[in-house]
Amino acid sequence: MGANLKNADDVFEALAARFRVLSALMRLKIMRAVCEQEMGVSQIVDELGATQTNISRHLKERRNRPAILVL
Numbered sequence: 240m241g242a243n244l245k246n247a248d249d250v251f252e253a254l255a256a257r258f259r260v261l262s263a264l265m266r267l268k269i270m271r272a273v274c275e276q277e278m279g280v281s282q283i284v285d286e287l288g289a290t291q292t293n294i295s296r297h298l299k300e301r302r303n304r305p306a307i308l309v310l
Contacts, residue, residue, distance in 0.1 A: 264287060266297045
């Protein structure tokens with residue numbers, strides 16, 4: 240594989256990882272909620288009606304794979 244194709248594969252892999260962060264509806268809801276105001280996990284739980292475990296799992300995924308989102 241040529242160097243340019245290898246570099247393109249790396250770019251596409253990174254891009255795909257970014258889109259995976261945005262693929263879960265709950266993660267999008269969390270991002271919308273925290274964009275409106277700074278919140279702790281318990282506030283996000285109350286706002287979205289989800290469990291603390293679920294919110295924490297999505298926040299961990301978000302932290303491990305940051306994405307830039309402009310609304």
